[in-house]
Amino acid sequence: MSRRKLPRGATFHFTLRAVRSFLLQGPIAQGYRTNLWTTVRIAEVIQRKFGIRYHRAHVGRLMHSLKWTPQKPERRALEQDEGKIKRWKQRDWPRVKKTLRGWVPISYLPTNPASF
DSSP states (O other), X not given: OOOOOOOTTOOHHHHHHHHHHHHHHOTGGXXXXXXXXXXXHHHHHHHHHHOOOOOHXXXXXXXXXXXXXXXXXXXXXXXXXXXXXXXXXXXXXXXXXXXXXXXXXXXXXXXXXXXX
């Protein structure tokens, strides 16, 4: 597959502005099922829209030049109830959490009979 060249007079920065506009629309608008950009997805969009193929590591550098930083999504259930969580932390958590006792042996007796 041959690479398509940028139109005459098009600059790298113009292309980055166009990439930024596609990214701001969000991954769902670009046909992905989740609202999370990855370097692989960004590389796919760049190839689809501009015919330019980038390695995902290079896409990370491009994102850095756009002042975008990698983010990790929060892992939490969509149906979680913040009020119930707060009550559980106040009422039940102190009862079930372990206290720090330090490192102490349970018994001074050896467990291996051959070590007597």
